[in-house]
Amino acid sequence: MAIDAATNTFRIIVVGGGIAGLATAIAMRGPQREIIVLEKSRMNKEVGALLSLQPNAQKIVEQWKLKDIIQKAKPTAERQFRILDTKGNIHMNIDMDGKKYGADRMVYHRQDLHSALREAALSTELPGHPVSIVTAAKVVSCDCEAGVVTLEDNTTYQGDLIIGADGIHSVIREAVLEAGNHELVHPTPTGVSAYRLLVETANLSSKNVDPETFDPKRQATTLMMGHDRRVIMGPARNGDLLGLVGMVPDEHMHETSNANSWTTPGSLSKLLETYNDFPQWIKDIFAQAPDIALWQLRDIDALPAWVAGRCIIIGDAAHAMLPTQGQGASQSIEDAEALAAFFSSTTAKPTLPEVSLALQKVFEARYQRASLIQAYSRQQAKPATRKGSVKVTLNPAEFLDYNCKYEGAVQWLEQQKSREVQGQ
Template sequence: MSPAVFRIIIVGGGIAGFAAAIALREPNRNITVLEQSSLNKEIGALISFQPNASRIIQSDWGLDLQNARPMVDEGFRIYNTDGKLINAIPLLVKKEYEGDRLLFHRRDLHDNLKQHAMSDFSSGKGNPVEVRVASKVVKCDVLSGIVELETGEKLSADLIIGADGIHSVVRRYVLPEEPQPMPTGLSAYRLMISTEILEKEEPDFCSKINPREPFTSMIVAHNCRLIMGPGRQGEVYGITALVPDEQMNEDPNAKQSWVAEGDLNKILQTFSEFPDWVTSIFKYEITDFPLKDRCSPIIQRHSSDLGLWQLRDLNPLAKWHSGRVVLIGDAAHAMLPTQGQGASQAIEDAEALGAFFEDISDPPSPEDISSILETVIQARYSRASLIQAYSRQAAKPGTMKGENTVTM
């Protein structure tokens, strides 16, 4: 008689979800990722892995990230609005932390993790993960381990992982009083520009900041911040523009991040006190072309692809798990991007799940599941909550508004 299979459902097909799938792949396990979108594609933006995450991905999991075209970030450079370098902080982290700070195009990283989760990339790692798109979860029974989809279909598992982001559906079934993501006083524009076009059309900018060099560059002035860096090994240049909420243009009723369409005139107005060599680059935007079709980015001279969203985060939750269900990533500890640790903490969550379930091959009892999940959370909660606080603290003065201010 064949042994019973350990069934795992992961709600959410983003970076956190696929990281958990990779970490939990073992013989005698069936893992299903439920993704609400029909395409399961990440948006086009830059994302970083800090050394704590890159060490796990490359050394502990042994994943080949070359298809994701990572760049090693060699340091931070801070410029004034005249384009003068006023501070440089080298990142000499490889020796101390056994990992680099890596920069990715978010879609490339997502595709790479998805490929590893779904492929038979090594013997002894169990069955490839099944990914079901257009599978929106609307209900979750934490005790019985049953999720219900929007279609009415019900699926059961021994372990359910809520990796469905800051607006998590699963979270409301873990916590009796679900907290709501809080506005933080900051909003952000994000855009991606072809480096080739920058070099051709904006020589003044490129004479001050070389968009191909592997550095994160920042300009902080007039209560606004520009954080910029290269991706795809210098092929694209990503820009995040942080602005106070009173200068944002997002639909305040929007439930999802990235849904708001930015307005070129609005961002130019917001940065009107910045010099032309900076603001002139905002008018260039490229369509988010797939990695295999990198031949001719289309120059857009309007803001149809300019993303704008209000930055929100969560106070530390009272708990991350109930019954057979556990929350990870932004569903458990959404944090601001100021420390660059959002995705990296999701990787740590996945690593903890993989480690504490490593010796479990048969379906665990509800009591064993709950005990193991409690151990996972004991290992993760204080660290993730502290980084949440650091991330919010680093966003000041934009977050110095009453209840949103962190006391440390």
Template sequence: MAIRSEVEQWDVVIVGAGIAGLAAAIALRKDGRSILVLEKSSMNKEVGALISLQPNASKIVDGWNMQPFLAEKKPMVDEAFRLLNVEGKLQVEMKLNTSQFGADRMLYHRQDLHDALRQAATSENMPGSPAVIRTSSGATGCDCESGTVYLSNGSSVQGSIIVGADGIRSAIRDEVIKGTTSEGSKAIPTGLSAYRILVEIDKLPKLDVPEDVFDLKRSATTMIVGHDKRVIMGPGRGGEMFGLVCLVPDPNPNGEGTSWNNPAPLGEVLEAFKAFPTWVREIMSQAPDVALWQLRDIDPLTTWTKGRAILIGDAAHAMLPTQGQGASQSIEDAEALQAFLSGIDSKSSSEEVHAQLQAIVSARYERASLIQAYSRLQAKPAASKDNKTVQLNPQEFMEYNCNYSGAKDWAKRQREAEEMAYKQTAARA
């Protein structure tokens, strides 16, 4: 008879090695703290696309001393947000003078950012003990109270803390929300899909567009809206690449196309955006391949924590890319773990662990849920019926999103606002 081996014991088990999971691994590094990151894929090929970190997240990443890992990735400072109508006329230009927020808005190739986070999480040269990443290790569920994570190969691991960073189709979320009013919450189609295109700038033809309207190498994000569609685009990887995310009404609302890797015909994209400026379609036409991604999000959950488990990133608050805050909110989540779990170790009781996890949720829930709601709001038609006037003010969201200095500071500001409201109510009474 085979003897059953004991379940592996870890201080922290992180499920998912995407941006949220790797950021959490970096944030939770501490001398003597063992961290295991479980990833269902083989991580042989990370998805290629451009991604931004807003000042609220860049400030946190800067605090992790990530420069040695990011410098060689050729990140770019995003200097402006430019909004054009479907005729290609500039409607709004917002200079991103982010000194007021303490950091820049940074543009990365997604693969480069992911690789830098992975290197930092496992490096011997970062503070604390390196994390261990175990690939081809998909989680099928967990016991939140005991901290046990069950794997698809039949094995299991146990942690004092479980971090569910396993994305919009999270298996850990199913267990955390079981028995709550959120039970059964799944990723829901939003009515939008996005074509993703990435091209090499030096392979693009000279575009027939004035430089004051559009310049391929301008370090800026440009959005064009009209006819219930929009294109969000900009350079990356030091100006070597140019990326476009092209939002359209979902052509297959009942489909399962949530993967970033669903191929789509180039002609389909060009037809969808035939009313957009010719120079935009010239960029699209040079795409070596196109992927169609069905955009889904989730309704706000009742809670993100149960027992020893907590959800972060898309598992907790998946949101549309219309504000570019998805990755940034994952970074914020990781910083909150760092701030509130600094005193937690393997000797901490279940009650002590859960109290700190609940404090994280209290500090993060309202903010992330509101940014979720903002992202949905911005997905609504942003142009007038004639498509000549853009009815979208990105400045409305910038200060709330970026004026952030960590979870504990935000919690303090929340308390102060509540106390002020109470005093005002008492004075009126």
């Protein structure tokens, strides 16, 4: 049913009920606010995979006072970032100092985090009114100026603010770009495909590997690189699970990946063939995975706009990035924090100029930072993945500081303006 727009309530429509959409709905809760999340799926089961919240995002979530709910997601703190070669030699070992960054890097099973965020959104204990979540609600169009979204069945929802958290194939992104007379931007192949696996660590006790080289329960992200291929590994659910992502240039693939689904089954024999030059213990771990998912990695170039009228796009809709920095979910959390910060004084139904001003501040606070992290994630996947890609000169340790020392959108924007005044 359509929303009655006659009250003085600040009505917020969030398109997309994934991590970005639910986090934003939680952040935006407050007095005299009605928040509705429109999710095209039935939310029966979130995709099984691991994701991380880096310190920059984890400390934001902790500020939302969700500790008891988030603990149900069994987060695993990671204390190190390690880089190995295919002989097991350690080339880099960076300690992840939670005190230095204000929070630990936490790894979650995606299902667990999604369930926790959904519980928080629906909670009657948190500030503001519980969020309404409408499933099987596929948005097909959006009028950015009027703040109206239309579903596949022609149902319309009107809000004072429309937040597009609908992923890399975003409908709201198209509406925002069309409203600004910009060319549409579509996800583009990066030339890299990825295998995703989850293994129970209890099944790995007999694997022949020196624990100094690799321990599946070590609280660390381990990156093994060689032969234009890489494997990223880390534990979750208090060490009960080991997640692995194998990234392979498409020219070295022995099977065809799928650009439209990250749950397309992959072949164990083809995976082992692709990683033939890697240590036997890695291949033994691969063989223990009950399922192998394979997909072609795609991202989008930095967009000319995120905002039009009453609409803004966030998360993968605005700045989809490759998993090499583990910052995809974290940047969505930063987007949510920025929206909450710049709408913090909006306690009743805002005018269009008020919405536009706040959204412009969000864009100014988020665009440069998210675009740089997006570029570095691409560069790390494969140098110069595409011609014209932004070059980033910071080394991994420097970029870790850049990522994790972030203290919120308002402070970041103030720092940027200060640098501009100083001519930096």
